[in-house]
Amino acid sequence: QSSYQVPTKFKRDYYKEIGVTPFINAAGGYSAYGGARMRPEVAQAIRYGTYNKAKVGELHDAVGKRIAEMAKTPAAMVTSGATASMVLGTAACMTRGDKEKIEMLPTTDGMPNEIIIQKNHRYTYDRALMAAGAKMITVANADELRAAIGSKTAMMFWLMANHNPEGDNIPMDEYLNIAKEHNIPTFLDGATMTPPASNVIDACALGFDMVGFSGGKGLRGPYSAGLLLGNSDFIAYAKANNSPNSRALGRGMKVAPEEYLGMMVAFETALSIDEEADFDEKRVKFSRITDQLKDISGLTTKVFLDEGLVAELYLDLDWDQSIIKMTVPEFVEKLENGTPSIRIRMLKFAGGKAHISATVLAEGQDIIVGKRIRDVLMTSL
Numbered sequence: 604q605s606s607y608q609v610p611t612k613f614k615r616d617y618y619k620e621i622g623v624t625p626f627i628n629a630a631g632g633y634s635a636y637g638g639a640r641m642r643p644e645v646a647q648a649i650r651y652g653t654y655n656k657a658k659v660g661e662l663h664d665a666v667g668k669r670i671a672e673m674a675k676t677p678a679a680m681v682t683s684g685a686t687a688s689m690v691l692g693t694a695a696c697m698t699r700g701d702k703e704k705i706e707m708l709p710t711t712d713g714m715p716n717e718i719i720i721q722k723n724h725r726y727t728y729d730r731a732l733m734a735a736g737a738k739m740i741t742v743a744n745a746d747e748l749r750a751a752i753g754s755k756t757a758m759m760f761w762l763m764a765n766h767n768p769e770g771d772n773i774p775m776d777e778y779l780n781i782a783k784e785h786n787i788p789t790f791l792d793g794a795t796m797t798p799p800a801s802n803v804i805d806a807c808a809l810g811f812d813m814v815g816f817s818g819g820k821g822l823r824g825p826y827s828a829g830l831l832l833g834n835s836d837f838i839a840y841a842k843a844n845n846s847p848n849s850r851a852l853g854r855g856m857k858v859a860p861e862e863y864l865g866m867m868v869a870f871e872t873a874l875s876i877d878e879e880a881d882f883d884e885k886r887v888k889f890s891r892i893t894d895q896l897k898d899i900s901g902l903t904t905k906v907f908l909d910e911g912l913v914a915e916l917y918l919d920l921d922w923d924q925s926i927i928k929m930t931v932p933e934f935v936e937k938l939e940n941g942t943p944s945i946r947i948r949m950l951k952f953a954g955g956k957a958h959i960s961a962t963v964l965a966e967g968q969d970i971i972v973g974k975r976i977r978d979v980l981m982t983s984l
């Protein structure tokens with residue numbers, strides 16, 4: 604039922620009009636490739652919200668309440684992405700509802716403004732923790748953590764993602780206990796922990812005051828949305844730092860009212876999806892690709908489950924380069940420069956292998972991908 608078809612009958616072809624090259628995304632829901640694709644239920648909710656206006660405050664409160672119920676946590680809000688959840692979460696901890704302080708940010712004089720983070724949790728997105736004016740205090744062990752905590756400490760941060768291959772410096776239990784001992788609010792970045800959507804519920808149960816998620820990745824909500832969930836006080840403080848308040852730091856992190864609805868329905872739909880059925884649907888798409896590649900000598904195809912924090916299925920393509928005379932980067936380039944342009948996944952940390960993702964692949968595109976891969980490989984035999 605949630606199987607996705609690209610609607611073919613649009614009155615206008617906007618991309619064509621303005622000269623944008625369409626491409627088939629066989630790489631996955633990466634931000635630079637337009638994120639995940641929303642389920643039809645989500646597009647429907649957004650359409651509803653576009654035409655039926657409600658007062659933004661009332662709508663956001665009601666949506667937050669519903670999301671919190673589904674996540675089995677006290678409170679929730681829709682943000683403009685996991686990055687915004689981090690900015691608003693730190694702003695919440697520094698201002699705690701004080702209107703004067705809210706209007707001062709990113710100047711943080713007179714406020715607790717230090718965010719504690721573990722050494723192995725420093726990552727690409729941690730700039731968001733400084734955006735509201737906070738300073739980062741990096742600690743490498745529990746002793747350093749205890750020594751770092753003081754009257755200036757605003758928040759203790761935790762990264763839950765496959766971004767920290769070296770592991771945690773301090774076990775989570777101990778980290779949370781130390782935070783509780785000193786009454787310091789805690790924040791978990793769980794952005795990439797989905798699917799399954801039930802991981803949101805599990806993340807909220809870990810004991811952090813706030814948990815941030817991306818909406819446009821595994822939850823398949825609007826590209827520009829995210830979630831901030833947890834303690835009611837801190838969610839209220841975070842909201843006070845956000846649009847529609849005109850003098851708030853987060854005024855520029857506006858979320859459209861229809862996206863509030865879209866995010867709610869995305870989470871609801873993602874929770875109701877049977878992961879196995881979803882995998883089966885992807886396996887069918889992969890078989891439509893591999894069926895076309897069976898007789899190519901030197902090629903091996905294998906569907907595998909990447910079981911990092913996020914369970915995702917990939918199709919691995921591997922070939923004997925003495926038979927098929929082409930490197931993986933050459934293969935990727937040929938697919939991308941062909942017609943239609945096809946983007947597959949080749950990640951350094953996945954060993955630079957050629958992987959096909961069916962996450963954003965629409966019905967029918969699988970056939971095209973199989974045909975193009977066949978063409979490209981056959982010309983190098």
Ligand SMILES: *Cc1c(COP(=O)(O)O)cnc(C)c1O
Nearest residue numbers: 684685686728764794795817829
């Ligand atoms: C993608 C990502 C973010 C940023 O998410 P947005 O929703 O795009 O703002 C933050 N943290 C981690 C671990 C991520 O993977």
